[in-house]
Amino acid sequence: MKKLFIDLEVCRKHPEVAVPCSYFYHPDNKGVISLRELAAFAIICRQCDEAPCVKSCPQDALEKQEDGTLKRYNMLCISCKSCAYACPFGTIIPEVIPYAVSQCDYCLDRLEGPEEPLCVQQCPVGGMVDYREVEEDPEKDIYFVGEHLAVHARHWEKVEAEVK
Ligand code: SF4
Ligand code: SF4
Known part of the structure; x- marks a missing residue:
């Protein structure tokens, strides 16, 4: 099955890139930003027990879910970047914490036709976002996040220290 594919390693080198999205009614449309946040929280975040990011938020907009992943409530977030x-x-890139985001729906309706998602068509950086057949392969740092998204990123894993 084809999936949206996002390469966080490439994204990190281009934090300023704002890729257009099909959801053009949004006043400050930055397309793949919600995908980048979802992918970073799922793959890169250390899921700290005493998460300083959550504690730093003056709006209680960040929450750790039962599975340990973070969720940011857009309607509470004021983009203070704390x-x-x-x-x-460095999990949370300041440029990727906007006041409002366009929530990506993976262009599911568009994909029923011949067209690729707009972000894939118009991204100015090669390899950052794609739509293609992809296999999950941890040896190549490729992971699935949900049903429609594949991510290339170095996965952080918790390793218990050996106590001697
Ligand atoms: S975003 Fe950073 S501080 Fe927050 S839980 Fe993840 S790694 Fe820890
Ligand atoms: S940017 Fe948003 S989520 Fe982060 S600390 Fe500020 S209000 Fe909370």
Whole structure:
């Protein structure tokens, strides 16, 4: 099955790139930003027990879910970026914490036809976002996030320290 494919390694090198999205009614449409956030929270975030990002948020807009992943409530977030600066691992990129985002729906209606998603068509950076057949392959740092998204990123895994 084809999936939207996002390469977080490439994204990190181009934080300023705002890719147009089909959801053009949004006043400040930045397309794949919601995908980048979803992918970063799923793959890169260390899921800290005492998450400084959550503690730093003045709006209680960040929450750890039962499975350990973070969720940002867009309607509460004021884009102060405190969470981005509180995270000791650089998980949250300030440019990727906008006040409002276009929530990606993976262009599911568009994909029934011959067209690729607009972000794939118009992204100025090669390899950042794509729509293609892809296999999950941890050895190549490729992971699925949900049903429609594949992510290339270095996955962080918790390793318990050996106590001697
Ligand atoms: S940017 Fe949003 S989520 Fe982050 S600390 Fe500020 S209000 Fe909270
Ligand atoms: S501080 Fe950073 S690594 Fe820790 S939970 Fe928050 S975003 Fe994830």
